[in-house]
Amino acid sequence: MTDQPDLRRGNNRATDGDSPVVVDIRDYKQSKDPLPVTFHRRELDAILWIYGRMVGEGEWRDYAIDHLKDLAVFSVFKRSGEMPLFRIEKNPKLAAKQGAYSVVNTHGQILKRGHDLQQVLKVFNKSLKLVEK
Secondary structure, three states, X not given: OOOOOOOOOOXXXXXXXXXXXXXXXXHHHHHHOOOOOOOOHHHHHHHHHHHHHHHHOOOOOEEEEEEOOOOEEEEEEOOOOOOOOEXXXXXXXXXXXXXXXXXXXXXXXXXXXXXXXXXXXXXXXXOOOOOOO
């Protein structure tokens, strides 16, 4: 096994002369294994601010972050052994269409989707309702 790229059909090293082929290892790795989708620092700050508020209210207790090939997911749990209550997802492929950010509930229903994470996270803001007796 070599670190050299595959030769094109019909090319032979013996006919190329004595010039060696040099490949930058970073370029080679990126071409073979693309980087996963991740949350940027400002995105995590916004998500963790909401998470901290909800933990303070006693509604959420645990979280998990998954960085997948096509998707980044922040999952929120009431208890760590259960299904996530909510998933905050970042899917860059949808950025030009419906928006890269979405909030999904336990049943897979999309509660809010959009281009701006701050607007999408407003789904967690509670509105006060008048209750009459």
